[in-house]
Amino acid sequence: MMSLLTCNQFLEELSEYLDETAEGEIRKAIEQHISECPNCWVVVDTTKKTIAVYKGMQPEPIPKPLHDRLIRALAKKGCCAGDA
Amino acid sequence: MAGGRPQSPARLPPEPPFAPRSHRRAGGFELSHTRHNGMIGSELTPGMAQLTAQTAYSDESDLVARAKAGDGAAFTVLVNRYERRIFRLAKHITQNEEDAEDVLQDAFLKAYEHIRGFQEQSRFYTWLVRIAVNEALMKLRKRRSGKLFSLDEDVDTGEETVPREIAVWDNPEQRYSQEELRTILQQTIDSLPPIFRTVFVLRDVDELSTEETASALGISVPAVKSRLLRARLQLRDKLTRFFKRKADDVFAYL
Numbered sequence: 001m002m003s004l005l006t007c008n009q010f011l012e013e014l015s016e017y018l019d020e021t022a023e024g025e026i027r028k029a030i031e032q033h034i035s036e037c038p039n040c041w042v043v044v045d046t047t048k049k050t051i052a053v054y055k056g057m058q059p060e061p062i063p064k065p066l067h068d069r070l071i072r073a074l075a076k077k078g079c080c081a082g083d084a
Numbered sequence: 085m086a087g088g089r090p091q092s093p094a095r096l097p098p099e100p101p102f103a104p105r106s107h108r109r110a111g112g113f114e115l116s117h118t119r120h121n122g123m124i125g126s127e128l129t130p131g132m133a134q135l136t137a138q139t140a141y142s143d144e145s146d147l148v149a150r151a152k153a154g155d156g157a158a159f160t161v162l163v164n165r166y167e168r169r170i171f172r173l174a175k176h177i178t179q180n181e182e183d184a185e186d187v188l189q190d191a192f193l194k195a196y197e198h199i200r201g202f203q204e205q206s207r208f209y210t211w212l213v214r215i216a217v218n219e220a221l222m223k224l225r226k227r228r229s230g231k232l233f234s235l236d237e238d239v240d241t242g243e244e245t246v247p248r249e250i251a252v253w254d255n256p257e258q259r260y261s262q263e264e265l266r267t268i269l270q271q272t273i274d275s276l277p278p279i280f281r282t283v284f285v286l287r288d289v290d291e292l293s294t295e296e297t298a299s300a301l302g303i304s305v306p307a308v309k310s311r312l313l314r315a316r317l318q319l320r321d322k323l324t325r326f327f328k329r330k331a332d333d334v335f336a337y338l
């Protein structure tokens with residue numbers, strides 16, 4: 001017999017579910033909860049999208065003067081890389 | 085049994101083993117409309133890097149070996165590979181451009197000076213992140229000298245997990261330009277407490293494993309997990325204001 005989750009219990013398991021580290025009974029209970037609770041379904045969906053939209057954000061290029069300053073500082077320490 | 089075997093350390097080892105298993109995820113995500121490829125730039129993303137983790141790793145241990153032997157060009161390749169991510173991380177933690185610039189420089193200088201001490205039980209990047217995070221936290225503490233600040237402070241009030249706004253989203257990329265989207269994402273993440281945004285960036289943006297994040301920050305695995313959950317839920321809540329489908333609010337209160 002599968003135990004039912006409350007919305008709050010479900011939320012505590014959300015990360016494990018999204019990271020696919022929730023297994024067995026708890027995973028089944030989570031899936032059952034989502035299939036029956038529209039609000040938690042939306043939370044799952046929008047949290048997935050939150051992660052995806054951040055993951056898709058590339059780091060911006062380093063300003064050239066900053067990069068050059070770093071390379072010069074390294075060269076002073078003996079890291080003779082030439083131009084990079 | 086009790087012989088000369090070294091005691092296993094009570095704390096997390098400074099360099100956790102490279103753990104391919106923790107580089108899972110991908111599976112359950114079917115977000116065709118928010119995939120990286122549609123977004124900014126065509127450079128190798130952390131996600132794509134995972135696909136080639138094995139090759140990247142062997143290539144990297146070669147670079148590290150050469151850097152240890154004094155090959156500056158090899159170290160410079162590592163600089164070019166990671167400087168953007170380190171700078172982004174530094175900006176997220178310090179929230180100060182000048183501080184972030186110092187962190188970037190100091191982190192790579194320290195890494196260069198100490199590379200012979202790097203024992204390669206973790207990825208080079210994890211080791212580098214640990215150095216950068218330490219530098220960034222020192223900056224942050226200096227700026228907030230009045231307020232004592234620790235990454236391990238107990239921030240779990242439980243309140244953060246209760247979603248305030250539940251509404252389905254439109255495709256953010258259709259409603260906003262990439263510039264607008266970048267601004268929204270940046271401002272939103274910067275509105276989180278330092279510990280939350282730091283854990284989120286390491287886990288969900290830089291895609292370190294839970295164990296690597298714990299090691300880089302010097303906090304426990306359960307602490308990483310609870311902060312990550314709260315960070316994700318807070319971000320979700322805040323982004324809902326921008327991304328929710330206009331006419332669909334009624335659905336949210338079923």
Ligand SMILES: [Zn+2]
Binds near residue numbers: 006010037
């Ligand atoms: Zn629910």
